[in-house]
Amino acid sequence: MSSITVEGLTKRFGETVALDDVSFEVPEGEFVIVLGVSGSGKSTLLRCMNGLETPTEGEIRIGDTPVDEPRPDIAMIFQQHNIIAQMNAYSNALTGSLNRNTFLDSLFQRQSEEDKLQALDALDTVGLLDEAQQNAQQMSGGQQQRVGIARALVQDPTILLADEPVASLDPGSSQQVMGYLRTAAADRGLTAVISLHQVNLARKFGERFIGLRDGKKVFDGYRDEFDMDVIDDIYGDIDTEGMFAPDGEADDGPGSSGGSDDASTKRATGGGMGQ
């Protein structure tokens, strides 16, 4: 069972309350986007879910098992994808199998045929099979993040977490990466929790949304409830203009829901935005 339960999660760093009694459940296979301004607690939530931070109070469970350390069935994609620039896309993707192989086996690429096929399959999933032999340093930021997704898939997780995976990408690449993330999660039945700060990307690719504000959960609901009042609740007095990244001209990649992007339409027409 790869459902996620977050129960009464509080995380304090000294005097700072990064998360304040946050609870929610994510059923197996659901694709959830966490939204909030900088400092609202998104990274801390994902780091607790991945076992990288220990809750001050409360608990995270995968199925019935508490998460108290990083584990191979939970893959995490970061804003800085940390792929190895000198290695090609295939070798980078293959490092996702590190947890199943010794360091020496990995160093000399003595992984099993199954692991190697999995690396090629993961590159195919993110549209980079033809670039498998290309050095990562020659790839664009968006392609490098797609290699990061492939590496996470080779880990063979049941849970996929991504902390602002498109924060450093241009709008076109952001849409492509979100499309591939969505497709990868759907095709493999992964339970996915992705943090974002661009509202229009969230609306385009998300099905369920969790809003954090000052460490508290202020919204938890689905596309039909995620309206401008909710966006105001999450972002408060903050000017949300910059969070509506313009739509890119690049191909959206697979998985784009093509859902209406009326939030950005409202921005363009000046209607309904809380200031």
Ligand SMILES: Nc1ncnc2c1ncn2[C@@H]1O[C@H](COP(=O)(O)OP(=O)(O)OP(=O)(O)O)[C@@H](O)[C@H]1O
């Ligand atoms: N290791 C830490 N030590 C001290 N304070 C921390 C630490 N990590 C996070 N915080 C604080 O906890 C709060 C929530 O931070 P967090 O990084 O989770 O927010 P965020 O929504 O992910 O922001 P951003 O989008 O800027 O990454 C902030 O006030 C932050 O300064």
